[in-house]
């Protein structure tokens with residue numbers, strides 16, 4: 001059974017996302033809305049990460065370090081200036097998609113397994129992942145024109 | 153000198169108890185006998201009391217309330233009776249100033265406007281119009297905002313337009329949009345004449361809108377007085393009169409409102425039929441509030457469970473209800489979410505759209521409604537939806553432009569973000585009109601550095617020298633109320649005309665003339681190469697007539713109004729059109745709201761994160777005229793008292809002043825009535841810190857410090873209060889502006905800053 005593989009992937013992605021939100025909150029302290037919202041969304045991911053633990057234990061974990069690499073890739077360059085915010089939000093959005101995709105895959109298995117708890121966990125977490133992505137997209141749209149056209 | 157009453161000693165005057173028709177009482181105060189009276193309305197708060205200006209030999213010599221006016225029935229409060237004195241003050245700005253070699257020097261209008269135009273053109277050329285921002289006010293007139301809206305959105309095409317209304321009324325607009333699909337207060341002041349119950353949440357109406365409070369006091373003094381529920385952490389004048397006063401801890405409005413809704417739902421006091429026919433979202437809301445038992449609310453907010461029950465009983469059983477909310481809600485955590493709970497209360501009980509029931513998501517400033525309606529802030533003119541391509545096309549047609557000229561590719565930039573872009577240097581020209589941000593913005597130490605930046609060109613248009621004009625590159629002297637003709641709309645949709653009574657001093661010009669002049673000098677063109685609409689206007693009446701067209705078919709329909717119609721009688725409420733030639737007292741009488749996908753002003757937001765929804769998202773939930781019931785769970789404030797900063801600070805107003813006192817501080821009577829800032833603290837805290845009345849107290853937050861004389865009593869232990877009006881233009885010997893202490897952060901939906909809480913520590917200092 002390959003479900004543990006994906007649960008490991010999910011667990012780790014959610015952890016990466018949590019850390020990445022934390023990192024962006026801290027890095028962009030001068031943007032008060034970024035700081036506050038990223039902290040809050042990081043807390044969401046922390047909670048999701050906690051909730052997945054039960055299933056990792058249940059289906060036995062297989063360590064997955066792929067998302068680590070993904071995050072390292074994404075936040076690789078030391079970014080400065082006004083482009084930094086846009087690019088950091090961009091990368092956060094990509095990480096949310098990684099989490100989302102893991103959930104889509106796992107949900108299919110949950111249906112097959114008739115694991116109601118896992119399904120419920122999906123309902124709760126995935127909806128919030130979507131809201132994380134929505135916020136990021138809103139904020140990206142707001143920042144984009146000014147960053148690309150005016151800021152130096 | 154003649155005055156019908158001493159409004160300084162007796163703020164609200166004699167009681168005329170009533171139920172039904174509020175008796176007329178004309179309040180008047182003149183320094184000399186006028187040779188004639190000119191029709192106007194008061195611009196010192198959002199109430200918009202009808203008043204006449206007394207003129208003698210080309211000077212204002214006094215005012216009197218207009219007996220025929222539906223807003224005030226002749227009454228005026230202390231600010232209205234005394235504030236006009238500022239027009240005559242000796243230190244008005246009378247000539248343009250340009251900064252040369254670091255110093256502001258007098259210049260001609262030609263020089264000043266040429267410089268502004270040259271700067272604008274250079275910037276647009278090099279960095280696009282997004283390098284230019286406007287920061288306006290809640291105190292200009294409708295025609296001026298519409299001119300500004302067109303100049304910015306159509307002429308230049310910048311998304312960076314907002315005003316200090318973001319600091320005071322953004323949440324009012326946001327909450328109305330969330331629930332009902334568009335801005336616009338559902339009820340009328342006349343609802344107070346018969347209502348059975350009144351709820352004031354975070355709204356110290358007695359100090360803010362003294363004349364509206366007179367109406368409430370008169371009801372309380374008459375037969376069948378309404379029951380009054382007040383939610384406010386301080387024992388204000390308003391709270392003193394309450395049947396039930398709930399004093400929640402700072403930042404706990406949402407739990408308290410959730411708790412009340414929960415009790416009302418539990419008790420079956422909701423109107424199931426109305427909910428089914430006219431709302432969506434009930435089950436979710438029910439689930440959210442179900443967790444808030446009175447005991448849990450008490451634990452978190454400090455409001456005793458029994459008191460919450462008492463309040464819920466009144467609000468759950470009254471047959472008519474008028475509710476109001478203001479800064480205690482709007483400038484706190486979860487502002488929009490808490491304000492929406494007030495709307496929910498009315499929706500759940502079906503108390504909307506009929507006499508005796510109404511909601512006031514209050515405005516602070518007198519003309520803030522017009523800032524929102526006319527597109528001088530982040531909203532589009534006529535409550536149009538920036539996410540709706542058809543709405544953009546309507547505007548483009550009105551202005552004869554290609555739709556893409558109107559910035560709608562991203563959410564309009566809100567005020568705090570405008571300041572942030574200035575701080576970062578991507579906005580390079582900021583044009584401030586009619587406001588004094590260097591007292592009113594949060595975290596002043598940070599804010600003050602922005603206009604001082606070399607790479608930001610700052611234009612300030614004002615009537616008086618202020619903390620902000622001092623840092624400007626160009627200062628334009630503005631004509632104000634009484635010196636120009638125009639209209640404005642109070643919080644209750646009532647439109648007044650204010651006729652020009654006297655000439656402005658020196659070379660001062662109206663904001664309208666300045667924006668139109670800029671439009672002409674910039675040579676803005678429409679898509680056929682003709683002059684842009686603003687450049688064609690000769691008078692404010694031209695602008696008003698153009699504005700009427702802009703509102704046709706929108707919720708704020710002005711098409712039935714004209715200067716002639718507004719002159720002579722009472723103010724008139726919009727919508728005023730063929731169908732409602734005398735205006736309309738209640739919106740949503742039929743329970744059909746402005747939420748239809750083609751009509752709504754917004755596609756909504758995630759209430760918790762503020763993420764904007766688009767048209768496609770909305771298609772899935774289009775309630776087709778039903779109202780939204782929405783709620784969220786509690787979230788604690790971002791800064792809470794700790795060992796180092798053990799007390800809560802909250803801010804607010806005093807009855808005698810308006811805003812940063814640029815006007816009221818120049819009236820001798822008002823100034824003497826409230827000459828200085830202060831810090832109010834509880835008897836318990838005073839004892840603990842060894843502080844007595846009048847002692848100088850140092851108050852420190854993570855962002856700055858102030859020194860204030862102490863006032864002991866009438867506040868909960870653990871909480872201190874400092875009024876927000878006081879800055880430095882008239883007294884610079886100590887740090888005293890409370891915004892030295894406040895936080896830079898804002899509500900995710902309305903983007904209104906959180907002025908109502910910060911953690912501080914205090915100590916007594918030797919004078």
Ligand code: SF4
Pocket residue numbers: 194195196197198199200201224227228229230231232233360361362363364
């Ligand atoms: S209540 Fe407001 S509008 Fe009326 S007189 Fe007082 S300050 Fe002016």
